Amino acid sequence: MAAPLIELRSVGKSFKSADGTARAVLESVDFTLREGEIVALLGQSGSGKSTLLRLMAGLIPADHGQVLYRGMPLYGPADGISMVFQSFALFPWLTVQKNVELGLEARGVPPKERAERAEAAIELIGLAGFEGALPRELSGGMRQRVGIARALVLEPEVLLMDEAFSALDVLTGERLREDILDLWESRQLSTKAILVVSHNIEEAVMMADRVLVFASDPGRVRDELPIPLPRPRDEESGGVRSLIDSVYGLMTVGSQRHGRVSTTEVKLQLGDRLPEADVARIEGFLEVLVDEPFAGRADLPKIAEETGLSDHELLNVSKALTLLEFAVLEGGDIQLTPLGEHFVRAEQSEQHALFAQRVLDNVPLVAYIRQALERDPSGDLHEDLFLRLLRFTLNEEDAKTALRVAIEWGRFGNLFEYDYTTGIIHLQKDDEATLD
Template structure:
């Protein structure tokens, strides 16, 4: 059996992480850990998938492994040597394609070789071979704007493969593509891997897609959040190609869903909700309309209040990246509970489902103030202010004692949407000012 089919624990290591940690300095000059005590080894002949919710530090960890960002604690060793900066044997594929728009396909693919000092004729030969291998023969002279999203990602993959790396890092490489294109490209990558034509020794895939991880990987690593740590590893014992509809594969998908939605992965849950009682809690990226649609679906046939999450995802036509944050938000607000990969409506969830749409806002607002500290904090600040107004920048400064500025802005944007829907407070996008609902200027916020 080929090494790719049965990666051995005794195979040579490609990259090793020992006690890796990363911190950031908050606005009040305290250090907060993004990653802490991460131990991970990737060996020759294995594909490893990494899963984790927002705040688990997946992308930061990937950039540390690529040598793009340094670790603040611990050590990274590539091929037995301490990794300092980038290494020629490591290549990365980005979600955003990261192509230079003014360069042709051929020129984009040659970039890595040029940086390594490969002679021009050799660069051209190897780039052409990589372009052909990834299915873009004939597009060498095209510019990125002339290509579809799937073709642009092929260029990104060819640019990584042309350097013949020992380690290929893929950061959400298929998530920006439509489902069919993503699946096609994923299958073609697996064909290249199994054939050995790409000459890669190991692949690490960062993903939000649980099924993708099970279908591709030999091992799945799950990170917990705040700070990110390796909290579970799951071996995938099935030969490729895998049948996603087989009982064994579906059972493993269920197992990974269970690990991804367990308290250790998602932090403290209802009823305690200790984490959400901090204004720096990372609110899930959940759209209210989507939450309500999922809750409605949960109460209808064939679920009647309780559903297996993979089954619910299929019925709702949602990706894991859409479903899991919405379900986390429903649990956060006391509308549902999640346990062992199943979601169950609470009594309040049933009442919410049966309530008229116009009255749902009242329930939503009440739960928001009870369970989300940031919303309660904004409302309290408004009530205590002389003019019933609070500037967005004031709230952001307070949040940055817990979160990086960009993450604080993301969380506050969610809190704005949720608070306006629940009529807990108003917000003017023109002035960046929160207001109590009863003093909200007509037309300034445009109530939902």
């Protein structure tokens, strides 16, 4: 077995919520990155994947457990580890050449040597001739190449890529991914291991030697799938499609709590995240699923192609449908339940009523908002009241997302209304009249 480069042993990390309470982002994470491998890490937004990469890069410390590099504890940034960010993170006032030289300058490399090494990295990544350009003069793909060149110029043993292709259009991302793999396979990189965080299941299968699936709340490694196919891989081959199906199956297996893995859905709690799926997307997905060629059951990769949804969007819609009991997930397939089929074929008024009952039964946050409005004499409450509650268990962004989804779902079910100008959630007039 190849030598371990980075090891995580029972690593945990917490951050303070807005109200000052500690919120566990990572818990009991065990992972080893070895020489000669590319590993892909998949998980839902907010599962702690980016936090994990920052721990491995030495940018933040672990609260519990150990992070080891070459068998030694990692207490800060290491010379042998470089990171590529999703947002490019370039200095807009510096040329391509100067952006790539920055890390070398920070390490005290003499000007002549760092200029030569930067030029070589720029040429390696396919940007020769653009050394004097500013970031604003480059396309998104070219800017990301600068970010990759800036990481590679340090000649790292370990390259960490945090959603490095997700900000690019599909074709540009694929081309850049293929170029990185070509450099890896041709041994033109000094890099001995790559860890890729991604939302794209096909990208993970095309690149990696193994895929890790991360669970949420708190983040931890839930499943691992080896990818035994030689590179380069044909994305249309049976082997690749079968592995993509397998990863979809792992990504959509039931909910987990406190390290326990279950094949059945665990009921939501009041302070849990909600899937980022708007009603229009849910309805559109159901309409595609109910009709031919799917007729109520679909392979997730195939319906993703049909609907044009990204993996991130598809997984959120699928989670919403299972939460509302309109569909079930089995081994990478999604199937309408009788209730889901009834919903999609019902008249609009009946759809609203069905949806209302589903969210009241299965989404505690919506039920809590409705009950609070019914108990308040005015029937009007400000959204901040519910945000303060959610901040006990979620960070600010996730709290806002959960409330936004809850409000939209509740409005569709005619459970309450929302004033976007004032932030007031209130009962509908008919409801108010009933309370008088």
